[in-house]
Amino acid sequence: MAEISYEGQTTREINAALRRLVAQGETELVVRHPGARHNLGVATVQPVRLTFAGSVGYYCVGMSDGPTVEIHGSAGWGLAESLLSGVVMVHGNAGNGAAASMRGGTVVIYGDAAARAGVSMKGGTLLIGGNCGYMAGFMGQKGTLIVCGDTGEAFADSMYETVCFVGGRIAELGNDAILAELTAEDATFLATTLTRYLNAPLPDPASFTKVVAGRKLWNFDQREWAIWREAL
């Protein structure tokens, strides 16, 4: 296991050190004192274990492919943006736009997520242990968004085929978001995912509300002008 300390180093130096160590064959890396700096571990494309022993800033491990990342603190804006594969776990809260545009893999936020979590998801799973803020799931195209707590307003607005599950209260559904019946398959998927990542006591999968796109915005219809005006 290799350790890197933030103290006295620039972000570029930390990231260069990470790349060098990975190229040398290190598979377990720990960054001490990350100090909430931005852009840490961006574009990590090897299946390494990467641990941040503290909070990270914006865009942490964005555009990564395959790593297993643990953040022992909170994360700033754009956590794991465009993640292709791998697992990113935040043992704290996340800022705006967590897991935006993720294409695959799993992002777990054990605390709360701020606004626009999982916007434009294109695959993978975003699991939020706490609450999420305004406009989570906006324009989600594929993948799964699970919120164990409450959601903010405009939840799941203008989605394509992302599927959302909410354990708590939905403050307001977004445009074209509708409730759907929780199937046995959904409950099994939820039970498996929650068991894998969360600590007991686990929420009851049967208590989750399923939200999907109503598909009214998928094709333009003059008769639905009012909803289009709101959505645009």
Place this chain on the structure above:
Amino acid sequence: MCGIVGFLDKTHNAHAAVGSVLCAMLRALGCRGPDSAGVALYGSGEAGDLVLQIKLGERGDFEARSQEIVARVQGLGTLRERSRTAAYLRLVLSDADDPRQVERLIEADDHHVEVVSMGRHLEIVKQVGSPQSLDATYGVSKWTGTHGLGHTRLSTESRIDLSHSQPFWAHGYPDLAIVHNGHITNYDTMRRRYAQRGVRLYTHNDSEIIGVYLAERLSRGSTLGEALQASLTDFDGSFSYLAATPQALGFAKDPFALKPLLVTETETFVAVATEEIAIRAACAGTYTVREAQAREVRVWQR
């Protein structure tokens, strides 16, 4: 961009190291806006004196203007202290019964001069340049007090000079200060409305209107929390802003959560900042930080 910070000591220490905390936070956010930096610091106000930080101009003969100002305030109170640092004249007046009259007389007929802050607790210094140079000029990191605000600016729509820098004192309303990150997009409409009522605006910086708005609400009897809440519907645009009075520190965040604001509260302090990096740089210890949600309003009382 722009970076805003706020810190409140919860230990009832009237001489907490607020200045050094604010400076450390601003240094960490300096890259968000190198145009200007400033702090608003609340002291204990134990003596009950009126403290004024007066801008003597962007350039010119500062000493001559200082003497004119000192002559004008004679008779409005007892001048207990007088000092000049860079472009600022600092006066301490005791027995000043009518602060508004003091402000009017100081600024009378001289467009170079502006009362940057006035109050029994509040002092603001701000200038063009980095947080480091602000500290070097005014020794802000040695200032103590109960709470305070700070700002580092990336100018987008108005001039870069001392008056257009932040924090803004709400002119005419002692001890009320704000810092803002964002754009108030209905600024022109609001500015016109205030101008029609005879309110003087000192700059073309949209952030100035926030102080004017809050002062008006507080004058009508609103609490700071009520005023912040009302601003969510009266202001359009993107904003995270902080506001402080001698008794309280609060924030409001716009309905779309377009601007960041990170918050932490422990047993001993409250810290808020545009980025967590500022809080981690200035406040040691183990604590969690979260991002404020859309439409969130929060006020901490001292």
